[in-house]
Amino acid sequence: MxxxxxxxxxxxxxxxxxxxxxxxxxxxxxxxxxxxxxxxxxxxxxxxxxxxxxxxxxxxxxxxxxxxxxxxxxxxxxxxxxxxxxxxxxxxxxxxxxxxxxxxxxxxxxxxxxxxxxxxxxxxxxxxxxxxxxxxxxxxxxxxxxxxxxxxxxxxxxxxxxxxxxxxxxxxxxxxxxxxxxxxxxxxxxxxxxxxxxxxxxxxxxxxxxxxxxxxxxxxxxxxxxxxxxxxxxxxxxxEQRYQGQYLDDAKVVLVAYGTMARIIKSITHKLRGQGKKVGLLRPITLWPFPVQAFERLALGKMAKKFLVVEMSAGQMLEDVKLVINGRSAVGFLGRLGGGMPSEEEIIKNITSLL
Amino acid sequence: MKKIFSHPRSLRKVTTHYCPGCGHGIAHRLISEVVDELGIREKTIGVAPVGCAVVAYDYWDFDCSEAAHGRALAVATAIKRVKPKTIVFTYQGDGDLAAIGTNETIHAANRGENLTVIFINNAVYGMTGGQMAPTTLVGQKTATTPKGREVKGQGYPLKISEMLKVLPGVKYLERVSLHSPQEILKAKAAIKQAFLNQIQGKGFSLVEIISPCPTYWGMSPRQSLNWIKEVMLKEFPLGRIK
Structure with missing residues (x-):
């Protein structure tokens, strides 16, 4: 020690x-x-x-x-x-x-x-x-x-x-x-x-x-x-729900990612904010219990938000996001499989199409 | 006046769930008597198997843990390592110890874990309805060997105790039987030795107990005791193996 x-x-x-x-x-x-x-x-x-x-x-x-x-x-x-x-x-x-x-x-x-x-x-x-x-x-x-x-x-x-x-x-x-x-x-x-x-x-x-x-x-x-x-x-x-939020108050597109994927999303969010684009990050820290309270607050907010879930999988956390959003907002997904990771360019392209 | 025989303190006064003529009840009692005689009830931890003896902890009046099928020696290893002052034993059948749990058995023995193992060999899977065990005799009929166990495709009765003999970590191996009062006394002496070895820090000790299963041998209790003596012991000879 x-x-x-x-x-x-x-x-x-x-x-x-x-x-x-x-x-x-x-x-x-x-x-x-x-x-x-x-x-x-x-x-x-x-x-x-x-x-x-x-x-x-x-x-x-x-x-x-x-x-x-x-x-x-x-x-x-x-x-x-x-x-x-x-x-x-x-x-x-x-x-x-x-x-x-x-x-x-x-x-x-x-x-x-x-x-x-x-x-x-x-x-x-x-x-x-x-x-x-x-x-x-x-x-x-x-x-x-x-x-x-x-x-x-x-x-x-x-x-x-x-x-x-x-x-x-x-x-x-x-x-x-x-x-x-x-x-x-x-x-x-x-x-x-x-x-x-x-x-x-x-x-x-x-x-x-x-x-x-x-x-x-x-x-x-x-x-x-x-x-x-x-x-x-x-x-x-x-x-016991835990999460980290960034730029969520006025975000038009909320990026949802955890773990390694969230690190990359975090730097992209900073970069896009620097360009005046209204993106935010919601990073679940507890995957179970899933931080549904944070999503509820966003879904009930006045501004219409879109969600983009980014994972190194075929879309697993995506199901939890869809369950809590329950059709109230659009939920997009970007993922890479089998050890792959979405590139910054790919992620930005996906975000831009939602803005 | 001196009381020379009574119900063991370590054995609860409950109704048995075992079949008539089953050996588990005798083995449970022998362990309880040994625990009482050694005065170790309050520091004994038993690890129950999956099989007919899955609820062994309903009979013993000391701390116990369950273990997933075959994993009793993994559970027991950790218990003994984190609580070295306790006396830890596993109670396992032939399927648990010599089929699904062979890996745990060999490696706990090879690490020389200071544990006591009570291995019940009745040559059949009891709880699931009498299927072939690794120790089933050649020619013995079971639910999964309807024509009798055949060497071709099903192999020979596995002699795990003899296999363990070659491991330097193993300190004591003895095969005993429950088919007569004399043999039951010898079984108790072997169990006591295996517990004493642990108390003295000597290392891995295993007692294999040949035990009757009249229900899945398709015999009366009396016939099953004779079958042990006349047939089973030819394959599994009694005595000190190491």
Whole structure:
């Protein structure tokens, strides 16, 4: 762990690992896969120094189930991988959601489907925001767009996971994971809230035994658990929406993008504003809960706005934007697939056609 | 007057869901007796499998975790690593430990995790309706081997305990059986040894328990005990493997 308050040049993957350690992560299990290998290597080098446990697991399946075990003991636990490996973890994430355990899962997305390639992509949005595994469940999904944010989203992810006892996913991508930026280290003390749950396994002296499980065989019991989960998800949808807005007040065209894509859109927005063009940026930080409140405010505003969703996918977040806009405004889309990224020229051309 | 026999503190007084003649109830009780005798109930964490023993935590009166099918040793590895003072064991069937979870079994053993593994081998998948297990005998009829297991295409009974013997991380391997009172006493002694090894920090210990499944062997409880003795033990000989 880095102990001094200073700027450190690091990759997005390393910033996530350092952010996790400073957030009090006590357990990490992972399996190598490109482009997230800097993360597992950073954990191998530094987690033990902070009193945490690092395990290179025999598979993605073992890694996520190790996270289940550590989390069941009340220890802040995380794993990381990239798209194909995250697909392998889905059964385990479903169990974690069902057993109501906190856990943080990092997906440094790459091109798919299948083995795809190792280029940056945003094509795992559906998988992350719709549950991904079997059953009616959700994960909190955070999308950093700078290396600084990679570092800062980790204490938030652990705190939210602990508070709501559920999986929190960091949706990064190969570009953000590999790029280096200076990161301002905020503190050398654990950043997340304290965590000593009553439900944790361990020394059972003076209490009745605790059981970590997602299995409810008796008629009606599983429905009750599911209703409890849904109630929790409603609370999160109401209280935990996060986004960043730029030039939204008078924007005629609102660009919607997250993560790496939002970085590019941000600089384009500045450029076009310099030319007097009324464009704005709405960058969701929580992909689930999706920041519908921000869109509602824009849709109810007096000025007629058009939306342009830009993604490194075939249009996945686009569906969430369309759901909230619900036909009240035009929603356009620009995307590149399989590890491609829309060019600045292409994006500006699309914006200009809407202005 | 000294009380020499009673219901184990670690075993809840609940109605069994197991079939008549099933070995799981005996194995659950043996573990409970050992946990009581070693005085470790308050620091024991059991990891239940997927299979007939999926609700083992409804019988044991100590902390437990579930595990996805085959992943008990991954869950147990993490529990023991983050809570090294607890006593952690997995309870797994042949499908869980030797088919879907073979990878976790071999790697937890190879890492020399200081864990206790109770491996129930009844040569069949019980919970799903009697399909072929990795340990099903050649010629044994199951729901998925209606003509009996054939070597060609279905292979041989997998001897996972013998396979684990070559791994330096493994400290103790013993195969025991539940087919007679004498063998049950030996089974208990082996379970106790496997827990003691963990308490003494010796490393990975596994006890394979040959256990009857009258329902899916198509036998009476009495016949199934004889079948273990006369047929199954020829394939799976008892005794210390390592």
């Amino acid at each position: 880095i102990n001094n308050l200073k700027r450190v040049l690091m990759t997005g993957n390393e910033a996530i690992a350092e952010g996790a350690i400073q957030a009090g992560c006590g357990f990490y299990a992972g399996y190598p896969i490109t482009p997230q290998n800097e993360l597992i290597a950073y954990m191998a080098a530094h987690l033990a120094d902070s009193g945490g446990v690092f395990i290179q697991a025999e598979s993605e399946l073992a890694a996520i189930n190790m996270v289940f075990g550590a989390s069941a003991c009340g220890v802040r636990a995380m794993t990381s991988s990239s798209s194909p490996g995250i697909s392998l973890k889905q059964e385990g994430i479903s169990y974690i959601a069902g057993a109501q355990l906190p856990a943080v899962i990092v997906n440094v997305m790459r091109g798919g489907p299948g083995l795809g390639n190792i280029w940056p992509s945003q094509a795992d949005y559906f998988q992350a925001t719709r549950g991904g595994g079997h059953g009616d469940y959700r994960s909190i999904v955070l999308a950093p767009s700078t290396v600084q944010e990679c570092y800062e989203c980790m204490p938030l992810a652990f705190s939210l996971a602990d508070q709501y006892r559920m999986p929190a996913i960091i949706l990064s991508d190969g570009m953000l994971g590999q790029m280096m930026e200076p990161v301002l280290m905020r503190s050398h003390k654990p950043l997340a809230i304290s965590h000593k749950p009553k439900w944790a396994l361990g020394n059972s002296k003076g209490r009745s035994p605790n059981v970590a499980k997602s299995f409810y065989l008796r008629e009606g019991d599983l429905e009750k658990v599911n209703l409890l989960l849904q109630k929790k998800y409603k609370t999160i949808e109401a209280k």
